[in-house]
Amino acid sequence: MFHWLEKRPFFFAVAVFVVIAFAGLIEILPNFAQASRPVIGTKPYTTLELAGRHVYIKNSCNACHSQLIRPFKSETDRYGHYSLSGEYAYDRPFLWGSKRTGPDLMRVGNYRTTDWHENHMKDPAAVVPGSIMPAYTWLFKNTADIDTAYAEQLTVMKAFAVPYNKELPMADGSKATVALADTVEAARASALEEAKVIAADMKDQDVKDAVAAGQVPEIVALVAYLNSLK
Numbered sequence: 219m220f221h222w223l224e225k226r227p228f229f230f231a232v233a234v235f236v237v238i239a240f241a242g243l244i245e246i247l248p249n250f251a252q253a254s255r256p257v258i259g260t261k262p263y264t265t266l267e268l269a270g271r272h273v274y275i276k277n278s279c280n281a282c283h284s285q286l287i288r289p290f291k292s293e294t295d296r297y298g299h300y301s302l303s304g305e306y307a308y309d310r311p312f313l314w315g316s317k318r319t320g321p322d323l324m325r326v327g328n329y330r331t332t333d334w335h336e337n338h339m340k341d342p343a344a345v346v347p348g349s350i351m352p353a354y355t356w357l358f359k360n361t362a363d364i365d366t367a368y369a370e371q372l373t374v375m376k377a378f379a380v381p382y383n384k385e386l387p388m389a390d391g392s393k394a395t396v397a398l399a400d401t402v403e404a405a406r407a408s409a410l411e412e413a414k415v416i417a418a419d420m421k422d423q424d425v426k427d428a429v430a431a432g433q434v435p436e437i438v439a440l441v442a443y444l445n446s447l448k
């Protein structure tokens with residue numbers, strides 16, 4: 219049998235391919251079952267956080283920032299626990315990024331605050347001397363698109379069975395539920411409630427006025443998203 223194979227390069231190559239492909243599958247397949255299991259404490263995004271995620275994507279923050287902490291001491295000392303696949307369960311699409319012009323943002327919610335982001339987004343170099351990050355002043359003027367975020371929750375998130383309105387176990391043993399609004403009006407109202415809490419920690423008068431008038435500026439949605447990264 220093996221003599222026969224050794225004398226026929228084509229069939230030998232096919233046999234090698236089959237053996238390697240089989241071994242590869244044995245290694246890869248079990249991970250499919252693993253990857254789909256969210257890590258305890260991972261929560262789906264609220265409508266406001268999702269709108270902020272859209273602001274993040276629209277402004278290409280992921281061109282300079284990764285969201286993927288590698289299992290090296292230099293990384294875990296700086297950013298916290300290395301990333302686990304189950305933490306991305308509700309990220310569609312994921313924003314791992316491939317280049318770090320700026321620091322990783324996977325857990326930025328643990329060590330940066332709303333007012334820090336406010337000052338930094340307006341003028342990065344004023345907060346971090348020598349920063350080459352561009353200022354994002356228009357985020358303070360533009361209005362966030364809550365309706366599209368809600369539409370994403372209803373379509374994409376539903377299609378992937380993201381567990382809205384379900385009790386989810388948290389790391390400290392408690393339970394948390396992220397509600398999905400029944401109507402777009404209810405979604406706008408709950409996003410505004412969340413936005414008020416964030417705007418209360420901000421100084422920009424235009425932002426405060428907009429939220430008081432029932433609008434959600436993009437910066438507020440973005441900060442909601444950044445604060446959720448833990």
Ligand code: HEC
Pocket residue numbers: 273274277278279280281282283319320321322323326330342343346349350351352354440444
């Ligand atoms: C041209 C590359 C570039 C782009 C685009 C960019 N950043 Fe940055 N960012 C940096 C650099 C460099 C730093 C480090 C210096 C500093 O803190 O300002 C940084 C720092 C940060 C920090 C502080 C992180 C920490 O751990 O201290 C946050 C938060 C941040 N960026 C968010 C954003 C967001 C949100 C966007 C999109 C709106 C964005 N960045 C777009 C380059 C960029």
